Amino acid sequence: MTALTKYDRLEATGLWRPDRDGQRREVIVSIGNATLMIADMNDQAITHWSLAAVARANAGETPAIYYPDGDAAETLELPEHEGEMINAIESLRTAIAKTRPRPGRLRWLGIGTFIAASAAIMLFWFPGAMRDHTLRVVPQVKRETLGVALIDRMQRVTGPMCNDAAGLRALRNLGTRLETLKLAVVPALGRSALHLPGGVIVLDRSVFEDWEAPDVAAGYILSELAAQIERDPLADLLTVVGPWENIRLLTTGEISGEALDRYAEHLMTAPSFNPDTPNLLALFEASDVPATPYARARDITGESTLELIEGDPMQNRDAEPLLPDSAWLRLQNLCGG
Numbered sequence: 465m466t467a468l469t470k471y472d473r474l475e476a477t478g479l480w481r482p483d484r485d486g487q488r489r490e491v492i493v494s495i496g497n498a499t500l501m502i503a504d505m506n507d508q509a510i511t512h513w514s515l516a517a518v519a520r521a522n523a524g525e526t527p528a529i530y531y532p533d534g535d536a537a538e539t540l541e542l543p544e545h546e547g548e549m550i551n552a553i554e555s556l557r558t559a560i561a562k563t564r565p566r567p568g569r570l571r572w573l574g575i576g577t578f579i580a581a582s583a584a585i586m587l588f589w590f591p592g593a594m595r596d597h598t599l600r601v602v603p604q605v606k607r608e609t610l611g612v613a614l615i616d617r618m619q620r621v622t623g624p625m626c627n628d629a630a631g632l633r634a635l636r637n638l639g640t641r642l643e644t645l646k647l648a649v650v651p652a653l654g655r656s657a658l659h660l661p662g663g664v665i666v667l668d669r670s671v672f673e674d675w676e677a678p679d680v681a682a683g684y685i686l687s688e689l690a691a692q693i694e695r696d697p698l699a700d701l702l703t704v705v706g707p708w709e710n711i712r713l714l715t716t717g718e719i720s721g722e723a724l725d726r727y728a729e730h731l732m733t734a735p736s737f738n739p740d741t742p743n744l745l746a747l748f749e750a751s752d753v754p755a756t757p758y759a760r761a762r763d764i765t766g767e768s769t770l771e772l773i774e775g776d777p778m779q780n781r782d783a784e785p786l787l788p789d790s791a792w793l794r795l796q797n798l799c800g801g
Contacts, residue, residue: 476549479527479541480510493540493549497646498608498662500530500553501627502540509627511538512616516560516609518553526550563605594710595702606717607698608662610724615648615666617721617728622650626669631798634791638678641786642685642751651799654732656761657684659691661698669799675761678786678795683758686747690739704730741771749777753786 480491480502491510492503499512517533526544530553531537542550619625626649639645646664653668660666665688671681702710705723713719748755755776759769766773787795 474549474552476542476546478543478546478549481539483537488541491540493542495552495556497648497664498612500540503627507627507629509624512612512625513540514609514612515556516605516612518557520554520557528553560605563603594707594714595699598702598710598714599696599699602698602713604662608664610698610701610719611646611660611662611664613724614660614728614731615664617724618653618666618732619650621728621732622652622654622666625650626799628794628798628800630794631796634787634795635798637791638682638685638787638795642682642689642753644685644689647685649798655736657688658731658736659688659697660731661701663692665689671761672796672798675757677757678792679754679757680761681795682751682753682786683748683755683761686751686753687739687744687758690744690747691737694739694743695737701727741775745772745775745777752778752783754778754783 475492475494478491478493479488481488489510490505492505492507494501494503495515496512498515500515500518501512502510504510513530513532518530519533519536521529521531521536521539527541528550530540530542542553615625635647635649636645639647644663644665646662647667648664649667649669649672651669653666655668656671657665657667665685667681667684671684672678675681701719702713704727705719709719709723745755755772755778759772759776760766763769786792
């Protein structure tokens with residue numbers, strides 16, 4: 465979401481309450497990759513709200529009261545003097561609302577679930593055609609919402625997203641250098657990296673902690689960028705969860721929690737998808753990143769990644785470091801060392 469870039473350093477203080485009976489706590493609020501991040505005063509994350517699902521309880525009044533759509537009991541109050549953050553949230557809510565399809569675009573197949581499902585089957589007949597239609601009509605904001613929902617579910621296995629404040633700043637710097645801001649790091653992904661609908665890339669802490677320079681981590685990020693260009697992650701999701709969830713997405717704009725759990729498990733256990741080598745090398749060249757460190761990280765012998773090593777566009781060329789040493793050290797401690 466390009467609207468996020470102007471707010472990625474904005475922070476504010478507010479009062480957060482987990483439920484109607486809960487005690488209000490002073491928190492730090494910041495805007496992250498498609499989420500509103502709420503942390504305690506020690507910068508420890510408490511919760512993340514999808515920006516696409518942030519609702520306001522008292523439009524035009526202060527203190528501004530927000531809640532995640534569907535759970536009005538959990539609230540966040542922002543006082544009048546935090547006007548910059550309030551304006552930022554309202555601007556993002558307006559931008560998201562403009563990207564949502566007009567009534568009937570996702571729900572045009574009908575009102576009743578049975579009638580809508582039957583009509584969809586009759587109209588498209590083959591699951592592949594229905595999937596292709598879904599990929600054309602589902603907007604980017606919905607893809608990002610699905611990506612955030614998948615991260616939330618994966619954290620039950622991977623552990624919570626790493627959130628050291630200095631490390632996150634270094635991660636954003638690396639993302640800016642590689643022209644992608646939708647990065648997240650978890651302690652135990654079970655693989656080096658994967659990508660989600662909406663362009664979110666999830667990395668295992670080992671791609672930072674096990675190497676002496678950021679070139680390997682950058683390689684994994686570029687590989688996932690190339691993979692999501694070649695193979696739409698939403699198409700992969702729909703293939704795994706099946707045609708009935710495809711119909712549900714078309715008719716209600718949602719995918720069931722059980723289906724998202726199933727896809728999250730599939731992502732962390734399925735074989736890695738390696739993108740076409742020429743396409744990947746083109747990304748390395750465009751980013752001025754050497755391919756050899758990444759190739760050696762995948763296969764220390766270089767036998768299975770020989771094309772990447774021999775085609776490394778940075779051979780015999782000097783490149784600017786991806787990050788200053790101080791930022792790289794902070795990034796290596798993103799998960800607490």
